[in-house]
Amino acid sequence: MESLNWINGQISRTQNSLYMLNAQLDEKRRELERLALVHSNLYDYQKELKQHRDLCVNPELSETTWYGQLANQFKQYRDQEILSNYQSLYDYQLVQTLDQLNDKIRETKQAIIDIRMDVSTHNTELDHLYDKQRRELMS
Numbered sequence: 001m002e003s004l005n006w007i008n009g010q011i012s013r014t015q016n017s018l019y020m021l022n023a024q025l026d027e028k029r030r031e032l033e034r035l036a037l038v039h040s041n042l043y044d045y046q047k048e049l050k051q052h053r054d055l056c057v058n059p060e061l062s063e064t065t066w067y068g069q070l071a072n073q074f075k076q077y078r079d080q081e082i083l084s085n086y087q088s089l090y091d092y093q094l095v096q097t098l099d100q101l102n103d104k105i106r107e108t109k110q111a112i113i114d115i116r117m118d119v120s121t122h123n124t125e126l127d128h129l130y131d132k133q134r135r136e137l138m139s
Contacts, residue, residue, distance in 0.1 A: 004136045007129055014126045018119060025115045032108045039101045042094060049090040056086045 057078055 004133065007133045007136060011126065011129045011133065014122055014129060018122045018126065021115055021119050021122065025112065025119065028108055028112045028115060032105065032112065035101060035105050035108060039098065039105065042098055042101065046090045046094040046098070049086075049094070053083075053086065056082050
């Protein structure tokens, strides 16, 4: 039979590993919550940007606001450059960021699953070590 000191050392190391794994699990859960909140907020901002698209081309330029050659150039710039960049913000940049967040959320969920599996394995190992300890103490 294995010595009681060795078994107690293994129990201590396994308990320490379980403590560390549970700390990692808690951190990953908090990270997942933060990522989900950020994702939700960004999605809401994206919808809001789409709803307010017209604001970047308002006010309309007319004889009562601003007119003439410079007004025409400005209107053309606003319609082609500003609107295009504004649409790119919610159609491309935010979509890309949301996709990256989705990837990170999937990665974090997988890490949580992996850590849970490690915790289960360590708990089984700990139960086995307690059985060994009990047998050693009875002999």
